[in-house]
Amino acid sequence: MGSGKVTTGSAPFDFQGKHVTVAGLGVSGIPAAEALHARGAIVTVVDDGDDARAREQAEGLRALGITVRLGDGATLPEGTELIVTAPGWAPGKPLFQAAGQAGVPVWGDVELAWRLRGPDAAPWLAVTGTNGKTTTVQMLAAILKAAGLRTAAVGNIGVSLLDAVLGEETYDVLAVELSSYQLHWAPSLRAHSAAVLNLAPDHLDWHGSMAAYAADKGRVYEGNQVACVYNVVDRATEDLVREADVEEGCRAVGFTLGTPGPSQLGVVDGILVDRAFVENRQKNAQELAEVSDVRPPAPHNIANALAAAALARAFGVPAQAVRDGLRAFRPDAHRIEHVADIDGVAYVDDSKATNTHAAQASLAAYESIVWIAGGLAKGATFDELVAASAKHLRAVVLIGADRALIREALARHAPEVPVVDLDRTDTGAMLQAVTEAKRLAVAGDTVLLAPACASMDMFTNYNQRGDAFATAVGELRA
Structure with missing residues (x-):
């Protein structure tokens, strides 16, 4: 880690009379525009959309005296001194290119929230990574609450950071989920402590390269005060710690499913133990919980x-x-969720496994699996996933637009595994998939929905896909 001391604050920004452009309507753009307007900024909101919903949202902002330009998110409004962008707007958009040429800074909603914190604001414990962010942040909030602390799980998890920072409720500490998009646009963020859970290729079309994606994830460590938490088996996360400039005295703390070394947390004989935050960590360890206290006790969830x-x-x-x-925590739906047991076969919904990295973690959690997979690949390849998971597969049922990519990887790396290829992309295909999986499974198996793909070819989102799986399983029991 870098040795230079960096300030944990950020320069004050007087919004009074400043011309600020907010890029994007929606869950972050609207509260950002309202917060800036309330602080005296001259706000213009731009958005590429011009549908009925956008027009309705625009009218609400115009009623406050905010200018809204629909159908034109590319042109930099004249006089703009700052852009506040929705996190999903990619850096290559013409608006940002124009801003760069004009020397106009660009912030995201996280940066704005960080800048608007009061002098006695709660510190942030931040979590990022390719997979597991939401679950980890919810676990963290549950632990903090068990300690009697006033806290909330906020950020990319769906609860606006602006709402948390500007609301009437006060907190002792915030558990903050941050995406790579949000971190890209948050140059001043300085967390109390932060974790990068893992790194695997994702959103490369947005970031442009794996190196750029990793660098944006690594921003979460900048200015950490107490601990930079990394994944011992994912060396890329440790590399990001080494590259970070942090507060003097901040430590690198690893986590591992194996026996922990000094300055690590790990597992010994079914016990989660701490060798980082104890006296004489060279010799001592503190028992924290049992593996059975983690639900579900799949390796990636531990x-x-x-x-x-x-x-x-x-x-x-x-x-x-x-x-x-950990005992009080309950995972959200569609995250390795046990749906039912039928004739000795477990049916598990991990519809949230929308990329290969998440699917591989899910597949590693069970011994013998009938795997339901497929959907929109988003440019992913499946050779590494199939090669790593082949020993767990009894059979595979494929659905979705890009199922051929998985079928071809299975032919290369698991040719002995039976494959049912359902040439359907309609929503009703899930019932046929589950029926085929039931036919292929034997007692002791797990029928696992872990698609390794996005859902939008067949469903509105991964939630609807998981619901369809649960409904189909319910029909098998009828």
Whole structure:
């Protein structure tokens, strides 16, 4: 880690009379525009859309005296002194190219929230990574609450950071989920402690390269005060720690599913243990919880729990609160969710596994699997996933627009595994997929929906896909 001390604050910004352009309507753009307007900024909102919903949102802002330009998100409004962008707007958009040429800074909603914090604002414990962010942040919030702290899970998890920062409720600490998009546009963010859970290719069309994607993830470590938490088995996360400039005294803290070394958290004989936040960590370890306290106790979920525990311990949370928080935590739907047992076969919904990295973690959690996979590949390749998971596969049922890519990888790396290729992309295909999976499974198997793909070829989102799976399983039981 870098040795230079960096300020954990950011320069004050007087919005009074400043011409600020907000890029994008929606969950971040509207509250950003309202917050800026309330602070005296002259706000113009631009958006590429011009549908009925956009026009309705625009009218609400115009009623406040905010200028809204629909159908034109490319042109930099004259006189713009600052852009505040929705996190999903890619850096290559013409608006940002024009801003760069004009020397206009660009912030995201996270940067704006960071700048608008009050002098006694709650510190942030931040989590990013390719997979597991939401679960880890929710685990962290549960642990912090078990310690009696006023907290909330906020950020990319769906609860606006602006709302948390500007609302009437006060917090002791915030558990903050941050995407690579949000980190790209948050140059001043300085967390108390932060974790990068893992790194795998994702959103490369947005970032332009794996190196750029990793660099944006690594921004979460900049200016950390107490701990930079990394994944021991994912060397790329440790490399990001080494490259970060942090506060003097900030430590690198690893988490591992194996026996932890000094300054690490890990697992010993079914016990989650801490060798980072204890006296004489060369010789001592603190028991935190049992593996059975983590639900579900799949390997990647235990890793999430260790990362959450590391951040909580960095904030001074006692060991008992880690145990109590993990016991109280319940994962969201569609994340390795046990749906039913039928004739000795378990049916598990991991519709949230929308990329190969997440699917591989899910497949590693079960011994013998009938795998339901497929959807929109988003440019992904499947050779590494299939090669790593072949030993767990009894059979595969493929659905979705890009299922051929998975079928070809199976032919190369698991040719002995039976494959049912359903030439359907309609929503009703899920019932046929589950029926075929039931035919192929034997007692002791797991029928696992872990698509490794996005859902929009067949469903509105991964939630609807998971619901369709659960409904189909329910019909099998009828």
